[in-house]
Amino acid sequence: MIAEKYASQIEKVFSKYPTRRSAVMPLLYFAQEEYGYVTEQGIEEVAALCDMDPTQVRSIAGFYTMYSEKPKGKYWLQVCTDLACALRGADQFYEDLKAELNVDDGGTTEDGLFTVEHVMCLAACDKAPMLQCNFHFVEQLDMDRMRTHLETWRAEAVSQPAAEKPARARKTKSKAEPSA
């Protein structure tokens, strides 16, 4: 139950807003962290905490791209294929990445490690092609650099005990310069 596991963080979240309902988005992130994606259980728990109807919570989870209502891989790769990135090769990069991992658009690899989907502008247009992995920026990519990242994540996954539930990946810096 996220109410127990994340008790102090949840209390801090509620203290930021004059209404309980405002906490629904931060609490959905806790539910997604706990259960791996936004499950029915997670929706019920968030609804109870926020004094909302589960249907209202479910509609919010469905509205946004960063809440997943189905199971996803340990590493959720969201590749920008919007216009500015596409002008710098993002469409081809996305095709190459799907081929490399042998998945379709939105699919998850058989080993359960990678979910790959395309998204709209991520405010990194000067560093295309790029993606977010579990909401962390990974930028200025080509397939060679991408394979290096994939290897790092595979090694990380292997080194973690099987009993540990899917945790968010540590931020891996791309070889690009930081924005400045």
Place this chain on the structure above:
Amino acid sequence: MAALNIIYREKDIPDIREFDVYARNGGYDGLKKALSMKPGEVIDVVKASNLRGRGGAGFPTGVKWSFIPQSEPIKYVVVNADESETGTFKDRQILENNPHQLIEGALIAAWAIQANAVYIYLRGEFWDIAHALDEHIESARRGGMVGQNINGSGWNCEVYTHLGAGAYICGEESALLESLEGKLGQPRVRPPFPANKGGGLYGEPSVINNVETLANVPWIIVNGADAYKQIGTEQSPGTKVFCVSGHVEKPGNYELPLGTTLRELLYTHAGGIPNGRQIKGILPSGGSGPIIRVNGNEDPILDTPLTYEDMAKTGSILGSASVIVIDDTVDATWVASKAIKFFKHESCGKCTPCREGTYWLDKTVDRILRGEAKESDVDLINDVAKNMQGVTLCALGDFAANPIIYTIKNFPEDFKSHLGGKSTPTAPKSAAAAGD
């Protein structure tokens, strides 16, 4: 001319994101000065500076603040850090590299309207940026600039961050407020407007400002409105961050005085068009603004000054100044397709013309690209697009029509090339081809 970095001060002082470094370099002097002024005086200074909103609409900031009824006890400042317009990445750099200037600007706004809370709504994908910002807010609190009794003034103001979860529409101010309140991010019927009682955050009068707008405020308070008006033009004072992306040698953010020409921005600063190609088009305001036709690198339209007033004369807009550059290898129909896919994905679904229009425009443009369309289909999408404008609760419906209307208007030959069963490959190949 030496660069004047009002916004991107990290170019002069690399560690300015640290509170101590910021404070040592004039940081929070603007807030301290504002606290010694009457709130109404602060509004007057910002009004006099003619600072215009940097989110895209260009509305005069001081005028917006003056709409707040001073007698209402609860008011809010909301920072719009939902930066999601295609081709826009300027606010991200401010939040990453000069966050205290944003915090300070928001606090000055809060003092000016006598609010006691600031909410910074960041798009969800700024996950790490938001968590770092929380740390910066705490360091400002330890420095006496956030929270109780700010700088010994007796005034309290909290600063909170709130993460979105992936929705361009939450950059629309009323949808942002809905999202912050824990509802679906769908725009509201106006009136009441956010500055009115009943129209703002939690129903209280609220000011919603873009990150870059607020980052200008400390400098204006410290140096005065007249000094700000020395930069740029009369109708477009100050510096602007121009995001340059697409077919240029050096994509990136460029802070320059308003009035700088397109030619100087794209060729002097962004290095010009790679691979010896000619420029074909410019989207000056991301996916939302009308595309400008440019007939090669010598076209005099490139000498247009980047101001709100001069860009309007081209038939387009300055908007958010998210300048996407297209060279002559690109099919404008493909550009229209990419743009309409964006708006179809991002439409919140509330208004029928936008929800249905973006869906049908997307499907029909796909048919055109596959070579399965007739000339009447081009007329059809032009007509559908025009019927989406001026009839929706927010500007997304208006914007979504622009890629269709203006690519057909300015690049009719590109659309015609697909008629009569001709399907041609259109997508740019790789970063190498784009001159990376």
